[in-house]
Amino acid sequence: MNQIEIKGITKVFGETTALKNVTLTIEPNKIYGLLGRNGAGKTTLLNLMTNKIFPTSGEILIDGQNVLENDQALSQIYCIAETNLYPENMKVKSAFDWTKKFYPDFDRGYADMLAHKFGLDTSKKIKSLSAGYNSIFKMIIALSCQVKILLLDEPVLGLDANHRDLFYKELLSNYSAHPKTIIISTHLIEEAADLLEDVIIIKEGEVLLVDQVENLLSKGYTLSGVASLVDEYIKDKNVLAQSSFGGLKTAYLLDESARVNLPQGLEISKLDLQQMFIHLTNV
Amino acid sequence: MKLQSIIRYQLSDSKKSLLIFYAIMFSIPLLTTTGFLSFGSGSAEVRGTEMASAIFIFVIGLNSFRANFLFSQANGVSRKTQFKGFLVTILLISGVMAIIDAIYTHLFSLLVPYMSFFSMIYGSIYLTDSAPLSALFGGLLWSFFLYALYGMFGYFVTLVYYRSGLIMKLVVSIVPAIFIFFVLPYLAFVNLAVSRVIVNLTVLAFGLGVNLNPYQSMFTFSLFFIIFAIGSYLLMRRAPIK
Amino acid sequence: MFMDNSSEKPIYVQLAEWMMDAILSGAFPEETQVPSTTEISVTYRINPATALKGINVLVDDAILYKKRGLGMFVSSGAKERILEKRRKEFFDSFISSLIAEAEKLAITKIEIMDMIERGYTE
Structure with missing residues (x-):
């Protein structure tokens, strides 16, 4: 088991409330997407899960153990942070060596193989790495340390399209070989969408929804056609947003009811995760 | 497991600076005796190197928090474990430095007119037969406590800075300076009663009474070590990453 | 893909x-x-x-x-089963939508038949 329970977490920084009474259960061995706009509280939540900061109230349990100051619980988690936590003068290979001391299951051979695949020069100092290679460096450590829970905060920041593709593939083959709980926080929703099993969307410090991606996608659709017909059809449905263009109207729906009796002249099309996210989190 | 690793990490982090420090410390008397370096009058004399060691370990303490904290956090090490790791590390470094300095004292007092800080203060009680050994041992123990205190103090200072906002940082920096340079001299020179208390306290704390007693100062060092250790732990306990 | x-x-x-x-x-x-x-x-x-x-x-x-x-x-026998399945689906996915679209465009049944004939000859 590697379940994470987040119970009534509130985090206040000075005058701003970053998270408001967040309660969530992260099920074991699933890939989660943690989505939210800038400042929604994603990083704060991930930092709380690894006790890099302390909650104002509430608690986070990993397999029933509170994470606060808990070496055992913390050794099951590895978190890729946006900020660099490694000493600036440390070389990549010595960071690998040290990680092995803190995470005994760290697979050095695998790390070197990944470094080779991504073209990361392990004799370089961490501070001399470009933004993209810094992400690659952290991602390699995350994939190699063989922990039960991986938290990836913007893992592909600064990576080019080829490296992003390679990263997603390596992540999936790592996950298939060693199932683990993975939470990915990213703004590149479109390209990560198919990797995710479940999704958590947070908005202004509150959980907006938690659902299986497939289930969520099956509820969402775009409806377009003559304005009066669209209005008639959507009047008893859950509409996320709508836009008009002359006499035509497009409505974005998130609705479970079956799409029956669709009047002539109305067209249904797919609403993908990214569009859904945009409409859900727009102010 | 994590404790062992963090101790190893912190030791390796200080290893390089320790080597450089002792390279310099050993080269000074060597250079002076071989004539490469001379101080003014020509009668070369080296004194009280413990103070250099104490300041050095103070700097080690200063540099032992921030980067190590971030690194510990990256590796899932709790603050508690990191703190324990620092305690072990600073005691080990103090011990090693005390031993090296004892050897240093012994070696160079044979070569040049050398006097350790310890023997300048307490030297007079070691004039009996068994003197050389017990002086060496006393000096070793005394410098160990001194170094541990300085290291802990450095750690405490850096933690105060880490936990303070900009205004607190200014207050923390200015208040002790005002106290040392204005309040203390004022009290000492203007108010004789207070100055007497200060003198008496100093004598008591460092065992400088009629019977010189280095163990009294060792007790004081360890007392302050504990105070700064508790202070550091309290500051560190809930430290967030920045 | x-x-x-x-x-x-x-x-x-x-x-x-x-x-x-x-x-x-x-x-x-x-x-x-x-x-x-x-x-x-x-x-x-x-x-x-x-x-x-x-x-x-x-x-x-x-x-x-x-x-x-x-x-x-x-x-x-997988191939055969797939064909069978697809044939069943053929009506739903092609014929029904063909008729629906034809109605929108006011194409008559006869015209559709003609088109299908033409499709085979071309």
């Missing part, structure tokens, strides 16, 4: 259809092994649970079967 992100169909359904197309085309002959869910997941960058779901649809329809310790294989 089987995935069409603009398609309304869920990915697992698209995967099942792609696999059936491949079997029909002879890319995966009967009694041969098909890629594992891990291979599919990594190659097409989809969640392994999604890949498994797509494969399971075909296992339920007896198009694929599991050889213990070896992997997934194409059942004998």
Whole structure:
């Protein structure tokens, strides 16, 4: 088991409330997407899960153990942070060596193989790495340390399209070989969408929804056609947003009811995760 | 497991600076005796190197928090474990430095007119037969406590800075300076009663009474070590990453 | 690449259809092994649970079967079963929508028949 329970977490920084009474259960061995706009509280939540900061109230349990100051619980988690936590003068290979001391299951051979695949020069100092290679460096450590829970905060920041593709593939083959709980926080929703099993969307410090991606996608659709017909059809449905263009109207729906009796002249099309996210989190 | 690793990490982090420090410390008397370096009058004399060691370990303490904290956090090490790791590390470094300095004292007092800080203060009680050994041992123990205190103090200072906002940082920096340079001299020179208390306290704390007693100062060092250790732990306990 | 992100169909359904197309085309002959869910997941960058779901649809329809310790294989008679299934779906997916679109455009039944005739001759 590697379940994470987040119970009534509130985090206040000075005058701003970053998270408001967040309660969530992260099920074991699933890939989660943690989505939210800038400042929604994603990083704060991930930092709380690894006790890099302390909650104002509430608690986070990993397999029933509170994470606060808990070496055992913390050794099951590895978190890729946006900020660099490694000493600036440390070389990549010595960071690998040290990680092995803190995470005994760290697979050095695998790390070197990944470094080779991504073209990361392990004799370089961490501070001399470009933004993209810094992400690659952290991602390699995350994939190699063989922990039960991986938290990836913007893992592909600064990576080019080829490296992003390679990263997603390596992540999936790592996950298939060693199932683990993975939470990915990213703004590149479109390209990560198919990797995710479940999704958590947070908005202004509150959980907006938690659902299986497939289930969520099956509820969402775009409806377009003559304005009066669209209005008639959507009047008893859950509409996320709508836009008009002359006499035509497009409505974005998130609705479970079956799409029956669709009047002539109305067209249904797919609403993908990214569009859904945009409409859900727009102010 | 994590404790062992963090101790190893912190030791390796200080290893390089320790080597450089002792390279310099050993080269000074060597250079002076071989004539490469001379101080003014020509009668070369080296004194009280413990103070250099104490300041050095103070700097080690200063540099032992921030980067190590971030690194510990990256590796899932709790603050508690990191703190324990620092305690072990600073005691080990103090011990090693005390031993090296004892050897240093012994070696160079044979070569040049050398006097350790310890023997300048307490030297007079070691004039009996068994003197050389017990002086060496006393000096070793005394410098160990001194170094541990300085290291802990450095750690405490850096933690105060880490936990303070900009205004607190200014207050923390200015208040002790005002106290040392204005309040203390004022009290000492203007108010004789207070100055007497200060003198008496100093004598008591460092065992400088009629019977010189280095163990009294060792007790004081360890007392302050504990105070700064508790202070550091309290500051560190809930430290967030920045 | 089987995935069409603009398609309304869920990915697992698209995967099942792609696999059936491949079997029909002879890319995966009967009694041969098909890629594992891990291979599919990594190659097409989809969640392994999604890949498994797509494969399971075909296992339920007896198009694929599991050889213990070896992997997934194409059942004998799979091609025939797929054809049968597709024929059944042909009416729903093509004829019904053809008639619906024809009504929108006011094309009569006779005209449709003519068009079909023309389609065969061209």
